[in-house]
Amino acid sequence: MPDQIQVxxxxxxxxxxxxxxxxxxxxxxxxxxxxxxxxEFVPEHNQxxxxxxxxxxxxxxxxxxxxxG
Amino acid sequence: xxxxxxxxxxxxGAAMELIEPWMAQGLLPNFxxxxxxxxxxxxxSVIPPMTAPSxxxxxxxxxxGKHGIFDFYRTADYQKRVVSSKDIRAQxxxxxxxxxxxxxxxxxxxxxxxxxxxxxxxxxxxxxxxxESDYTYPKSxxxxxxxxxxxxxxxxxxxxxxxxxxxxxMNKNPKQRQKLxxxxxxxxxxxxxLIEQLSSRLAWDFIYVMFEGTDRLQHYYWDKDDCYxxxxxxxxxxxxxxxLMKLQDGNTVFLVGSDHGFGSVDYKFFVNNFLAHHGLLVxxxxxxxxxxxxxxxxxxxxxxxxAGFPVQRLLATxxxxxxxxxxxxxxxxxxxxxxYMFTETSxxxxxxxxxxxxQGIVDKNEYRQLRDSIIKxxxxxxxxxxxxxxxxAYSREEVYKGLHTHNAPDILLVSHEGYSIEPIIRVNAVxxxxxxxxxxxxxxxxxxxxxxxxxxxxxxxxxxxxxxxKAVHVTDIAxxxxxxMGLDVPKDMDGRVLTDFILEEAHRx
Numbered sequence: 001m002p003d004q005i006q007v008x009x010x011x012x013x014x015x016x017x018x019x020x021x022x023x024x025x026x027x028x029x030x031x032x033x034x035x036x037x038x039x040e041f042v043p044e045h046n047q048x049x050x051x052x053x054x055x056x057x058x059x060x061x062x063x064x065x066x067x068x069g
Numbered sequence: 070x071x072x073x074x075x076x077x078x079x080x081x082g083a084a085m086e087l088i089e090p091w092m093a094q095g096l097l098p099n100f101x102x103x104x105x106x107x108x109x110x111x112x113x114s115v116i117p118p119m120t121a122p123s124x125x126x127x128x129x130x131x132x133x134g135k136h137g138i139f140d141f142y143r144t145a146d147y148q149k150r151v152v153s154s155k156d157i158r159a160q161x162x163x164x165x166x167x168x169x170x171x172x173x174x175x176x177x178x179x180x181x182x183x184x185x186x187x188x189x190x191x192x193x194x195x196x197x198x199x200x201e202s203d204y205t206y207p208k209s210x211x212x213x214x215x216x217x218x219x220x221x222x223x224x225x226x227x228x229x230x231x232x233x234x235x236x237x238x239m240n241k242n243p244k245q246r247q248k249l250x251x252x253x254x255x256x257x258x259x260x261x262x263l264i265e266q267l268s269s270r271l272a273w274d275f276i277y278v279m280f281e282g283t284d285r286l287q288h289y290y291w292d293k294d295d296c297y298x299x300x301x302x303x304x305x306x307x308x309x310x311x312x313l314m315k316l317q318d319g320n321t322v323f324l325v326g327s328d329h330g331f332g333s334v335d336y337k338f339f340v341n342n343f344l345a346h347h348g349l350l351v352x353x354x355x356x357x358x359x360x361x362x363x364x365x366x367x368x369x370x371x372x373x374x375x376a377g378f379p380v381q382r383l384l385a386t387x388x389x390x391x392x393x394x395x396x397x398x399x400x401x402x403x404x405x406x407x408x409y410m411f412t413e414t415s416x417x418x419x420x421x422x423x424x425x426x427x428q429g430i431v432d433k434n435e436y437r438q439l440r441d442s443i444i445k446x447x448x449x450x451x452x453x454x455x456x457x458x459x460x461x462a463y464s465r466e467e468v469y470k471g472l473h474t475h476n477a478p479d480i481l482l483v484s485h486e487g488y489s490i491e492p493i494i495r496v497n498a499v500x501x502x503x504x505x506x507x508x509x510x511x512x513x514x515x516x517x518x519x520x521x522x523x524x525x526x527x528x529x530x531x532x533x534x535x536x537x538x539k540a541v542h543v544t545d546i547a548x549x550x551x552x553x554m555g556l557d558v559p560k561d562m563d564g565r566v567l568t569d570f571i572l573e574e575a576h577r578x
Contacts (some may be wrong), residue, residue: 022197041473047181048197049153049154049183050153054199054202055150057198057199058151058196059149062151062414064224066289066515
């Protein structure tokens with residue numbers, strides 16, 4: 001599977017992203033702006049905070065507090 | 070008028086029902102003096118009134134649809150992933166204050182790992198993986214905490230890890246009971262000692278500190294006639310409140326808030342049995358065997374406990390956790406299930422939707438009708454013995470507004486006082502259906518649970534003296550704290566500034 005894929009966005013949104021690129025130094029292209037917004041919208045995208053062991057430990061700990069789920 | 074410094078003191082699940090009578094009896098002199106000098110109100114939680122979403126709403130001023138935290142877990146794909154601070158999609162008071170160059174001290178917020186890099190000090194709380202992890206900012210602060218004997222929470226203390234274990238010593242052994250109180254009080258005491266140390270080193274503008282022991286104790290030690298264990302912890306908190314009040318410099322406002330209230334539980338409501346009864350959920354075959362094992366295990370433990378065997382030690386072992394986990398979930402035959410509750414901590418029901426869940430079977434065009442019919446059935450459910458309503462059910466769009474609402478469970482439940490909600494599937498389905506899907510709680514189980522209204526207090530320079538008739542909302546705390554510090558309130562915050570409680574001259578900061 002390729003790393004990237006093309007998607008269509010309305011022109012006015014693309015132009016708004018272009019403006020953000022011009023106004024800030026954080027992004028080089030409108031695609032970067034759109035990717036940043038999507039990452040904000042999809043929290044799972046940047047989630048690898050806990051290791052598998054830590055995940056298990058935290059789940060056990062929550063259970064130990066009486067949270068049965 | 071100068072802008073204020075703000076101290077926020079969080080007390081997890083602080084219950085007005087307990088505090089008011091103890092204040093009247095003179096057991097909580099500092100809470101009483103605060104009530105006499107400032108504002109006391111009921112604090113309305115988010116729906117459902119759960120720890121993670123509610124605390125995040127307190128410190129962001131936003132509903133869960135905007136901040137994105139609905140549970141300790143994310144579960145949409147039948148897997149449970151513990152959430153972290155990276156999942157929070159809104160800024161906390163301390164981040165906004167820090168951006169405005171205010172100095173902050175933040176100690177023990179839940180869902181706080183990895184820690185925020187604040188303009189001051191930050192000590193992580195619940196969901197910190199271990200003492201070895203970098204749970205402070207700056208990192209070097211961790212070494213000081215070690216010297217202080219700081220505890221992140223009782224669940225990380227060896228020998229005190231299991232609430233089940235603790236519940237077995239409940240009211241039976243005075244020595245054990247006192248030891249338990251000492252542990253909880255010690256944790257709270259060291260937290261205040263840390264605040265005292267840090268506040269003496271930093272010209273702070275905002276302090277956040279949260280005490281979670283109340284919630285842990287209230288779940289298992291709530292007793293209408295004798296709340297000794299809980300009372301002794303509140304008395305300690307009262308003493309610590311007195312110490313924190315010494316931070317007053319003639320220009321400080323204190324806010325006390327709880328994420329939810331508390332009330333006794335007489336019945337457990339088995340939501341997945343309710344769904345199964347209506348043909349919406351099918352239990353996996355192994356559920357039956359597992360339930361028999363669970364029942365047998367519980368009976369044996371009760372017998373051992375009665376015979377004086379130290380059951381609490383056995384229950385605190387890793388082996389016991391693993392065994393329990395393997396017996397508990399999953400019990401669901403996904404390919405034949407249309408709706409289910411997966412975690413108790415979400416108080417939420419998911420529709421098993423095609424193209425969303427891995428084995429979803431509900432078509433998109435069937436979704437709304439199915440969800441509405443489940444909500445209607447749940448809202449009509451009553452206790453056959455008393456006629457009381459058991460739960461209130463809501464669609465997620467009814468209670469949340471925001472970009473992240475789509476990550477919430479499809480239906481959200483609030484149990485009525487006297488009831489808890491259980492995701493476990495019981496095998497005695499016919500009997501349970503006849504009983505309205507509810508069962509009396511038994512000894513050793515949680516005998517209290519969260520309710521919608523907790524405690525709010527506010528006092529200090531420029532604050533009125535009043536007892537509010539109307540409840541305030543958890544999302545009101547962040548905009549109020551920001552205003553007191555002379556900062557702008559972001560337009561997308563859901564809460565309102567509690568101007569009614571602020572004297573006019575102070576309000577015009």
